[in-house]
Amino acid sequence: xxxxxxxxxxxxxxxxxxxxxxxxxxxxxxxxxxxxxxxxxxxxxxxxxxxxxxxxxxxxxxxxxxxxxxxxxxxxxxxxxxxxxxxxxxxxxxxxxxxxxxxxxxxxxxxxxxxxxxxxxxxxxxxxxxxxxxxxxxxxxxxxxxxxxxxxxxxxxxxxxxxxxxxxxxxxxxxxxxxxxxxxxxxxxxxxxxxxxxxxxxxxxxxxxxxxxxxxxxxxxxxxxxxxxxxxxxxxxxxxxxxxxxxxxxxxxxxxxxxxxxxxxxxxxxxxxxxxxxxxxxxxxxxxxxxxxxxxxxxxxxxxxxxxxxxxxxxxxxxxxxxxxxxxxxxxxxxxxxxxxxxxxxxxxxxxxxxxxxxxxxxxxxxxxxxxxxxxxxxxxxxxxxxxxxxxxxxxxxxx
Numbered sequence: 317x318x319x320x321x322x323x324x325x326x327x328x329x330x331x332x333x334x335x336x337x338x339x340x341x342x343x344x345x346x347x348x349x350x351x352x353x354x355x356x357x358x359x360x361x362x363x364x365x366x367x368x369x370x371x372x373x374x375x376x377x378x379x380x381x382x383x384x385x386x387x388x389x390x391x392x393x394x395x396x397x398x399x400x401x402x403x404x405x406x407x408x409x410x411x412x413x414x415x416x417x418x419x420x421x422x423x424x425x426x427x428x429x430x431x432x433x434x435x436x437x438x439x440x441x442x443x444x445x446x447x448x449x450x451x452x453x454x455x456x457x458x459x460x461x462x463x464x465x466x467x468x469x470x471x472x473x474x475x476x477x478x479x480x481x482x483x484x485x486x487x488x489x490x491x492x493x494x495x496x497x498x499x500x501x502x503x504x505x506x507x508x509x510x511x512x513x514x515x516x517x518x519x520x521x522x523x524x525x526x527x528x529x530x531x532x533x534x535x536x537x538x539x540x541x542x543x544x545x546x547x548x549x550x551x552x553x554x555x556x557x558x559x560x561x562x563x564x565x566x567x568x569x570x571x572x573x574x575x576x577x578x579x580x581x582x583x584x585x586x587x588x589x590x591x592x593x594x595x596x597x598x599x600x601x602x603x604x605x606x607x608x609x610x611x612x613x614x615x616x617x618x619x620x621x622x623x624x625x626x627x628x629x630x631x632x633x634x635x636x637x638x639x640x641x642x643x644x645x646x647x648x649x650x651x652x653x654x655x656x657x658x659x660x661x662x663x664x665x666x667x668x669x670x671x672x673x674x675x676x677x678x679x680x681x682x683x684x685x686x687x688x689x690x691x692x693x694x695x696x697x698x699x700x701x702x703x704x705x706x707x708x709x710x711x712x713x714x715x716x
Contacts, residue, residue: 359394361417395420407431409454432457444468446491469494481505540584545569549576553605555612557633560587562612564605573599575616579635591635596620600627604656606663608684611638613663615656624650626667630686642686647671651678662689674698 389400395415396403403415403423411425411434418424426437432454433440440452440460448462448471455461463474469491470477476488477495485499485508492498500522501507506514509522519526543549545567552565561580566573567590575594579587594600598619606613612631617624618641626645630638645651649671657664663682668675669692677696681689 359388359390359392361388361394361397404428409434411435441465446471448472467494478502483508485509537584540580540586542578542580542586543567543576543590551602553603553614555605555607557607562605562607562631562635564593564603564612564614566599566601566603566616572597573601575600575603575614577605577612577614577631577635588635591631591637593629593631593637594618594627594641602653604654606656606658608658608663613656613658613682613686615644615654615665617652617654617667621646623648624652626651626654626665628656628663628665628682628686639686642682642688644680644682644688645669645678645692649673666695 388397390396393400395417397416399414399416403412403421405412405425406428407425407430409425409431410422411428412418412421412423413425413428415421415423422434425434427433430437430440432452434453436451436453440449442449442458442462443465444462444467446462446468447459448465449455449458449460450462450465452458452460459471462471464470467474469489471490473488473490477486477490478488479486479495479499480502481499481504483499483505484496485502486492486495486497487499487502489495489497496508499508500519504518506512507518507520507522511520511522513520513527515527517526542563543565547568549565549567549569552563555562560582562577563580564575564577567576568574570592574592577591577593578589581587593603593614594616596618600616600618600620603614603616611633613628614631615626615628618627621643625643625647628642628644629640632638644654644665645667647669649669651667651669651671654665654667662684664679665682666677666679669678670676672694676694676698679693679695680691683689
């Protein structure tokens, strides 16, 4: 066989071999009088493409033999032969969708429009509606991971959200939409918002005020003995000026009951000597003291007129009596147990009175300089005897 014929036989055998092993080519090796192409699989994916013989590096005269047509859409991409247009990473997460295989790339992407998911599309959900997602592949575009996607009150604090004292009030949760919280003391089952306040020095109802605003007091230092008289001193009334105390009481050191006054410092030390407020032969009883901002007012019941009447006097901040006593009541019945208050511009006084043959409550106004304003006002109308409504107290504000 001459050399030319040998070459043609070898080339034909090579073409037949390539066309039989590469599934990307349709073999048609019987046609003649056409350009010579060879079928090859450069990317090794088992699918071929048609190339002119010289591109394959084969140096030979072109025989009249054809080997089909190309089937690999990209013979330089081993992951694609028919999916070149669909094999894309649309969401830029590095994972590809709809390729033929994934030998050299990540895939398939379970949702190529969601950059936070490529494998976990089924588990990446916000089942409890708290704005935090469960098991996703990434969390660039959403909150997560949610530590319990069935609990809308927790997304970060599942371990810290506890009710240690079992009072159904919780602490340490991210929210409190389905549970009670926040418990101000999770170590005490009697302490939680709305609990009954107990006078124990604790804030049982979590309102920020121990004992519900009822202050508990602790004694500071030793008692101060205010009076040193041999006889009895009782029925005191105390008032605070803003810098010291004033105290008034009834005292029988003079052989009958008189009204006395003294000052006490904020530190609990007596200032100066006692001031005798009343000086008459009959008893003066049951005083009531108030502070105006510049001086004291005092009211008491007095027997000097043969029956019990109400009297008023003023005392300076330095502890000196101002002016003379004011007779507040003047009637045939008894007037007793007075209570005094300052409105900011004048005094108000209330007392029990039996001028109407029954114990009734009366009220009167007294000016800042110690003059009575208008007439007495009867506040109650009862048919009960004196003993059933004897001592009454008065509280006024600026609108009274």
